[in-house]
Amino acid sequence: MAKNNGNGRNGDGAVLGFEDKLWNAADKLRSNMDAAEYKHVVLGLFFLKYISDTFEEQHAKLTALQDQGFDPEDPDEYLAENVFWVPKEARWAFLQANAKSPEIGVLVDQAMEAIEKKNPSLKHVLPKDYARPALDKTRLGELIDLVGGITVGNREARAHDVLGRVYEYFLAQFASAEGKQSGQFYTPRHIVKTLVAMLAPYQGRIYDPCCGSGGMFVQSEKFVEAHGGRRDDISVYGQESNPTTWRLAKINLAIRGIEGNLGKQHDDSFKNDLHKTLKADYILANPPFNMKEWGGEGLQDDVRWKYGIPPKNNANFAWIQHMIHHLAPTGQAG
Template structure:
């Protein structure tokens, strides 16, 4: 079984157990159990590492005598400090997944799970208030929770063959994606399609410094940023390092994010609690090197009437009925002097003139903080059909850490509406790896970054165009890429015009004749059924 087949099989089996519990509720116990299996297996793996260190002559804990070594192994594997030292969560014996698996048929399994997860939280302060502890409230049919525990017991790993974080992280992300498909509109509260996240990350290229997401959902931006950093460290022969900061308004979603970080071996500051970023900003003094976010689109009840004098509104007070330009200005306020931001927003943000939005956009362009605009295709999101775009903002477009080419006074426009060639389902598409590389390379070549592979930038009709601020002003400060990139150059057609017209005319006549025959057949069937058909 491939990894994808394994994840798909696991999901299908888990979904069958769902019964009458809605996906919005079901994701928390499922992902909570996935996390419990993860920490239990990590705990066991650390025990094996401790045992091996006692038998390794070069280890500071080496013990030559076998009997003494066995006794020491029993003592050391029961010592919490040996787990804390390697950032491995301590799992009490009664809370271990294997122990609970033996109790899967117990009528009080739900209560035992709640108690076990409470014990893990008590032993690991960083998990306090994070784990799902409401199994007792689930309205599952008798025995189904035990079946779910037995099913997730199939998750296992061998550190010598593959990394635990990869296996469990992939399952966790896959389950998040599947729950998003099930939930429809509600999915936007916690999940951004993976290919959209990856495209943001590929363009922004977070590698070293602080990274911030003010609407972090389940933490996908952080996870993909860390993966990008690790993937490019060897290539660039540099050590990447990212300090993670975020905030999430929904308490349950914040717990998903904290678990997601833990599954991937990441540590982050998500504030002291959940809360509204506008009214209860928990990172007021932060100045981040990278901001990545997919805030909720076009929200009207964001509390703007109470924040009219907020110092974040440098370019104008955002309209009370739409938070799009509140998000943009909030993220600009949290950027360092060299900081850059990548933000997913509704297409309307590129051209709206309502309630002062046009003036705010004008101020941002004239102040030269808009770096790149990307138009996205429809059908990328499982939870909304609202057309979306990517805004990339920058505090420093001159030569330096952000690129070798001075791009002050210029904005890169990329029209990626036809650039997604992957398909997830009948109603949803995605960017493939090749699609993302094409789009990201246009930016990196334009900016002259370390990720450009030495290639030079060139405008490509129908796809990308580097515009001066004067050109943007001529378009009334509207930032829709289609206005700037022009029409795509069609490939030369060897077929002569007269020949093509003759062929297409014949093809049209044939199709019209076929259509008339179908029309006659339908009329005949309807007449036979006693319906009078108008002509």
């Protein structure tokens, strides 16, 4: 299983093979939890494994160069290479060695807290509720063992975007499990790819006012690199009202190494626009259509309603005008 390179794909472009096995293990973990709740438990573990793999690869390099003055336990050596510093108590080897401990939930929570403390960009982002009584610790340990057999963060895995593809697969699975509410965090990959291909965001500011898990940004970055551009040719701006989905987006960008301004916290784009002065070159969005309760009664005189006041019981016209308001003079939206 660990040797699977993830070349098989399903119809939505995600790899098949060990992901199905992981999904079945994760599904056992759910017990009485909603999919909306336990997706953060599972994806949090993937993120932890990814940064641990990346860290261990750099740690091995530095260890081999100790005679030249390099220190494998110096956090600055990792930050210089854009690698997250992982404290000893948060490294995957430590967690897997304790996977069968009844305290494994507490240990994972402590690992997440330690990583946030050492990496300010992840503050208040990682899930820290693995010690909850509703989470079966035996099954959590089994999932940790299973994830431990898959390399997702070394150079080869990054080249094949193994974690990103597994992440997309799981987001699609969670979206299916959550049903009609899944649109809050996941837009199907083929729709995202079509929107990005149509707008072709080679360079400039990209904005998504309802960014969910950040799929539009991820695909835009892929588009730029596929056409010979550089990642820093685009600047990413987003906003998300759901607190857990906002954290999911932050993690999704972090695993890709994408710097993005998603605001300092989750917030409603209508009631508290976090990017008031932004004029974007590209707006890529799949807003929650037909929202009835969007706060329109308190926004009757808003500067964004250039083409008329939107209906109080339907947000569609409000979304369109919000996006037009944030477009640069030659900007495009889709």
